[in-house]
Amino acid sequence: MFGFSALLIVVIVLALIFDYINGFHDAANSIATIVSTKVLTPFQAVLWAALWNFVAYFVFKEHKVANTVAKTIHPEYITMTIILAGIVAAIVWNLITWWFGIPSSSSHTLIGGFIGAALAKVGHFDVIEMVNLGKTVLFIFLSPIIGMFLAFVITVLINWIARKSHPYKAERWFKRLQLVSSAAFSLGHGGNDAQKVMGLITVALLLDRNGGAPLAENAPILETMLQNSWIPFACYTAIGLGTMSGGWKIVKTMGSRITKVTPIEGVAAESAAASTLILTEAMGIPVSTTHTVSGAIMGVGATKRLSAVRWGVTINLVWAWILTIPVSAIMAAIMYWILRHIFNLPA
Template sequence: MFRRRTSGENYLRGLSPFSGWRYRGDADGVTETTVILALVVITALGFDFTNGFHDTANAMATSIATGALRPKVAVALSGILNLIGAFLSVEVALTVSNAVVRIQNSDGTPKDSLTSDGGTALLLIVLCGLIGGIVWNLLTWLLGLPSSSSHALFGGLVGATIAGLGWAGVNWNGDGSKLDGVIGKVILPALMSPVIAGLVAAVGTWIIYKVTVGVAARFTDNGFRWGQIGSASLVSLAHGTNDAQKTMGVITLALIATGDWTDTKNIPFWVKAACALAIALGTYLGGWRIIRTLGKGLVEIAPPQGMAAESASAAVILASSHLGFALSTTHVATGSILGSGVGKPGAQVRWRVAGRMVAAWLITLPSAAVVGAIMWWIGHALGGGLAGAIIVFVLLLAAAGYMYWHSRKTPIDHNNVNDEWDEKTSERVPAGTAS
């Protein structure tokens, strides 16, 4: 709570009982930074929450579609496992933004040029980046499209950085020593991971059906439902460890920028707990629209396919994080489910739905970037301080409220998530709103 004086700040000397230190909350200009910091923390937790419900489908869509788990049980299980997973992520993800933008030094501390004004410059970029990510997550949820939350976050940060620091502020291609930059950490994995996951799921599905020829369908379905629950749980746990970390890193970066935290090796416990809870609550809420698209829209999934798909997802996610190959859970899960449709002889794959998803993936990063950049310009035009931050925050609330209100017109929840998929209806209205 104590903050070191910086020369550029305008406050009354001598008010503080601590020489050279000042208690936050004194009546001076710095409380402004504190309010902006609070907005950043709230927005970051909001992003973490959307990250949770956007990705429930990745783990649980297949189990819900085949009836292996009742919808409410599935989201509860996934939420709990995400909570546990988030607490397991002890590793510090403070440098998460370094993959795409240059607002941090390599040790995780923010660039000095961005903190000379008490951290406001950095806070505004982070705030606008987060808003870009949230707005895109909500829009794709409304349309029932499983897009990548990490791409949305990175996109928002890239956009806000371009607006704030120019094109040179973005780490496009890394320095050539390792897989890095927007291309290496975001675009290439996004192109490759669904193909890998799809291939693995297709092979798995094909083998499973070959092996169980001659076994009664009722017998196999029961067995594979158990396999599905196990593999889906593994995906949920891995998701908690991977995704909650990103928000923890962003919040800690903001805290360091304002001087409220100095340790680059650890994350404050309350940050970890808050992020874990936010992602778990989001997961429990369940993004039913996306669950419906993934579970019913792409492929009519039978239990053996569901198990093959989730096993492929779990294996690809774990193998990639072991080898330091960053990827999006969403791309992997979608690729796996498609693969399980390709691998089953005679199964129908709705390529039109798949095409719409791929289109959403392609525009996720640029769209979130555009939102992030516009938000930064608005905030900057209003002085870049407290007024700007409050206005962009209010804009976020308005956009979120509008999209929530819009979603209530064609509600999808645990009651109708498994209704038959009607291709005609889903052509007229966005995917996932059928029946």
């Protein structure tokens, strides 16, 4: 890191800490169904998920999601203090929701923090790139719906294909298939979520090289990211290590409180969520793995009967989803004020 300023190093370290927390916060998304169906023990499951989180580094090379997150705010308005305030607020909110077992979105926490800090500095909404924010907000609602629809369809198809199979034999096969579907989901999780801070680290690197001066509207964010391979490598490593740390408080909510799942239904839920994540990654849209897999588990439950889904728990999850961006934005605005006026950081 020779030549990096102290503030840039702080940003990089905190960004990787966020990725680590993101990993253990979202570990439950990757392992909830495979643990609840007893295909793997919790310890085996987190190792399996962490492995495929890191394998995503070798699969997703275009970094479209990272580019979208970095351009949620117009580059000319971004400063080191804004990035720092956004990341710190996102870390705090992630730890709060983890502590209380609330499966909120790490992705939207970070985006909300980034926006809140920028608004605290500029004071008007022109700072926001509305097209990128619009896609993100739209998929807060679309990603769980897509996951739910795909899971419903896949479950119906699987049940029809396996209708004449011996139940015990079918369950054995689907327990093996769950290893594949959970790996695919963890791959999608790594590909989508590890990229969130990659964009912010890259913007911070450009600001450092520019002496803190404002960036141009057409700043080469994606090009710089591609030229500095240590950025994605560090982020994928951090999220993989975080996943290995687990997220046991949220496993219970994701794995059993929404609806009970069998190995067949676990394959359907994970396959649907993985498909949604890989599709949105290809489109460059940052989505929540929490939202997506929650919707998929609901879709599986709905194939039995609508009452099989515990809608009271689901409604609480939806409220957590809706509140994440505004709450993290407010926290980041407060953090920006603290960094400016107490720590005397530049605007």
